[in-house]
Amino acid sequence: MPREEPPPERQATWSVRATASANKAPVEARPGALPDDGRMPSLSGALRQATPPPPKGARQWLQSHRRQALLVAFVLPALAYVVIFFAYPLIYGVTMSLEKIGFIAQSGPFIGLHNYKEEISDPVTGKALVDTGIFLLASIFFQFTIGLGIASYFNRRFFLSGLLRSLIIIPWLFPPIASGTIFAIMFAGQGGIIDETLRSLHLISSPIFWFDSSFKAMFVIIFVNVWIGIPFNAVLLYSGLQDIPGELREAAALDGCGAWQKFRYVTVPLLRPVSLIVIMLGIIYTVKTFDLVIVLTNGGPDNGSQLMSTWAYTLAFQNFQTGAGAAVANMLFVFCMIVAFFYIRATRREVAIG
Amino acid sequence: MNQHLTMQAFWKRRARRFLLPIGGLVITGFMLLPIYFTVETSLEPTSALQALSQSLLPSHFILSNYRVAFDAEHGSIITSLLISLGAVVLSVGVGLPAAYGLTKLGYLRSRAVVSVAVMVLLVTQMVPGISLTIAFYKLFLHLHLLNSIAGLILADSTSGMPFATLVLRAYLGSIPAELSDAAYVDGASEWRTFRSVIAPLAVPAIITSGLFVFLFAWGDFLFAYTLTAGGSVTPLTKGLLSFFTNNTVNWGPVLATVVLAAIPSGLILGFGQRYVMGGLRAGALKG
Numbered sequence: 001m002p003r004e005e006p007p008p009e010r011q012a013t014w015s016v017r018a019t020a021s022a023n024k025a026p027v028e029a030r031p032g033a034l035p036d037d038g039r040m041p042s043l044s045g046a047l048r049q050a051t052p053p054p055p056k057g058a059r060q061w062l063q064s065h066r067r068q069a070l071l072v073a074f075v076l077p078a079l080a081y082v083v084i085f086f087a088y089p090l091i092y093g094v095t096m097s098l099e100k101i102g103f104i105a106q107s108g109p110f111i112g113l114h115n116y117k118e119e120i121s122d123p124v125t126g127k128a129l130v131d132t133g134i135f136l137l138a139s140i141f142f143q144f145t146i147g148l149g150i151a152s153y154f155n156r157r158f159f160l161s162g163l164l165r166s167l168i169i170i171p172w173l174f175p176p177i178a179s180g181t182i183f184a185i186m187f188a189g190q191g192g193i194i195d196e197t198l199r200s201l202h203l204i205s206s207p208i209f210w211f212d213s214s215f216k217a218m219f220v221i222i223f224v225n226v227w228i229g230i231p232f233n234a235v236l237l238y239s240g241l242q243d244i245p246g247e248l249r250e251a252a253a254l255d256g257c258g259a260w261q262k263f264r265y266v267t268v269p270l271l272r273p274v275s276l277i278v279i280m281l282g283i284i285y286t287v288k289t290f291d292l293v294i295v296l297t298n299g300g301p302d303n304g305s306q307l308m309s310t311w312a313y314t315l316a317f318q319n320f321q322t323g324a325g326a327a328v329a330n331m332l333f334v335f336c337m338i339v340a341f342f343y344i345r346a347t348r349r350e351v352a353i354g
Numbered sequence: 355m356n357q358h359l360t361m362q363a364f365w366k367r368r369a370r371r372f373l374l375p376i377g378g379l380v381i382t383g384f385m386l387l388p389i390y391f392t393v394e395t396s397l398e399p400t401s402a403l404q405a406l407s408q409s410l411l412p413s414h415f416i417l418s419n420y421r422v423a424f425d426a427e428h429g430s431i432i433t434s435l436l437i438s439l440g441a442v443v444l445s446v447g448v449g450l451p452a453a454y455g456l457t458k459l460g461y462l463r464s465r466a467v468v469s470v471a472v473m474v475l476l477v478t479q480m481v482p483g484i485s486l487t488i489a490f491y492k493l494f495l496h497l498h499l500l501n502s503i504a505g506l507i508l509a510d511s512t513s514g515m516p517f518a519t520l521v522l523r524a525y526l527g528s529i530p531a532e533l534s535d536a537a538y539v540d541g542a543s544e545w546r547t548f549r550s551v552i553a554p555l556a557v558p559a560i561i562t563s564g565l566f567v568f569l570f571a572w573g574d575f576l577f578a579y580t581l582t583a584g585g586s587v588t589p590l591t592k593g594l595l596s597f598f599t600n601n602t603v604n605w606g607p608v609l610a611t612v613v614l615a616a617i618p619s620g621l622i623l624g625f626g627q628r629y630v631m632g633g634l635r636a637g638a639l640k641g
């Protein structure tokens with residue numbers, strides 16, 4: 001290697017610094033930052049000639065840090081927002097979960113982990129936990145498989161494919177409460193379109209009351225959530241499929257692979273990173289679900305379709321057990337943070353590869 | 355044999371050309387059936403509801419459901435518009451400078467700090483709203499922000515602000531550093547560089563993030579429901595729920611309200627689709 005190429009960040013650092021110093025006082029860039037080997041951008045070269053030799057030491061330090069401080073000031077409002085609207089409420093949520101608080105506007109004495117112990121042994125919380133798990137697994141499974149099916153279907157270009165692809169996103173852009181209302185009406189036991197259709201097809205003889213058992217209520221909630229989640233999965237998986245070079249599949253075809261083998265040995269491994277991200281984002285969106293349950297079942301019948309989110313809400317805002325509600329909300333938070341950890345690990349690897 | 359094969363290939367290709375769009379139409383139609391049902395019912399006289407499944411097209415169009423819906427919900431629509439626009443201004447107004455600062459700091463020596471900041475922003479997007487809103491209630495109670503538009507703007511920006519910052523940062527990172535450096539050399543201050551060079555260049559990303567923040571805030575139900583409890587400030591999502599629970603039989607106006615609530619989604623899909631797709635990918639795949 002005849003001459004060392006400056007690493008890209010240093011080059012960037014250098015050019016920023018040089019321009020920074022050019023602005024105010026005639027201060028040179030960091031001494032010995034880079035050899036002037038003629039490969040610098042012409043701008044920097046011109047600067048170097050224009051600026052007189054630098055006074056070293058404190059002034060220079062101030063100069064570079066002044067710029068840094070200025071840039072930090074740009075970030076400061078966002079930082080303040082994050083502290084006030086994330087850090088503070090989350091910490092406050094922890095302290096509330098350790099207190100015996102009834103009505104939400106009141107405060108109460110410190111009782112340690114009592115709320116957590118009580119909620120873990122509470123049958124409704126237990127059911128909410130299990131139901132959230134079922135809701136999560138079923139939603140993700142169907143969203144992903146159906147989304148993948150749609151994505152692969154649209155992966156071939158055909159007449160209208162672009163238009164149809166963009167129309168499919170609509171359910172995802174709808175306010176969830178609006179989607180929930182639509183389906184609450186469609187699933188209505190008397191006069192609901194789903195019931196009427198089933199009856200006119202002679203599949204059922206008497207109306208089905210979709211919301212009178214925990215099982216049916218959960219089915220409807222999962223059904224609607226899958227409907228909402230399919231577009232998101234389809235769009236991201238579609239872009240993942242588009243990124244797979246067609247030659248790979250052609251090569252596999254030349255090697256005698258059938259459609260299934262091409263899917264199994266070319267598409268699946270190459271789609272893995274995107275799939276992981278889609279699934280983890282799906283988990284996070286799904287576990288936050290709140291609106292759908294409220295409008296479809298309001299957690300009923302008899303708390304039979306409470307998810308962790310709605311159960312935390314019910315405890316804190318309706319049952320006057322705010323401490324317990326905060327405890328349930330924190331359990332949900334911890335779960336989300338575990339998923340977030342894996343998500344960030346996966347995206348980092350993804351970024352490193354890409 | 356050869357002849358037979360080419361014929362087969364010919365028919366296969368021909369069939370594909372017709373069958374693929376038809377299959378695509380069927381898939382899309384199936385996905386959008388509930389929306390079709392909504393629009394159709396909202397345009398029908400309520401008395402025709404009984405014959406719902408028999409008729410795919412409304413027997414005759416009426417707009418009275420929309421009049422009822424609008425009379426009941428116009429206040430909520432305005433409230434939701436104010437909240438959503440406020441959230442856009444706050445999120446982009448705070449997020450754009452932050453994105454600029456983070457991008458520039460990344461060029462200086464603070465790479466580790468910047469990647470921690472980005473990670474924090476990513477993580478905040480994954481915090482469930484319910485874990486925040488219980489504390490928000492108490493916080494807002496003391497700050498007298500309960501049942502106020504300002505309070506909901508602040509709360510709704512919890513999903514918008516980090517998202518906007520991340521999308522904007524990803525975009526600003528793609529703008530060559532030389533551009534802002536050139537402005538700087540010409541004597542522009544940091545603020546001026548940001549305002550007259552970077553901000554105009556970032557317009558596409560501003561639109562993308564703004565659209566998403568608008569949609570988040572417009573669709574927010576959790577904060578609307580918990581932070582206005584019993585109060586007079588009623589965003590459309592909350593208004594829709596109470597309208598629905600008070601009209602369990604008369605669905606026409608309720609579904610008309612659903613359509614009104616979905617108008618921003620439709621507009622965004624119609625006019626801002628490429629921004630939406632860009633945001634979807636940027637939000638999901640970039641850090």
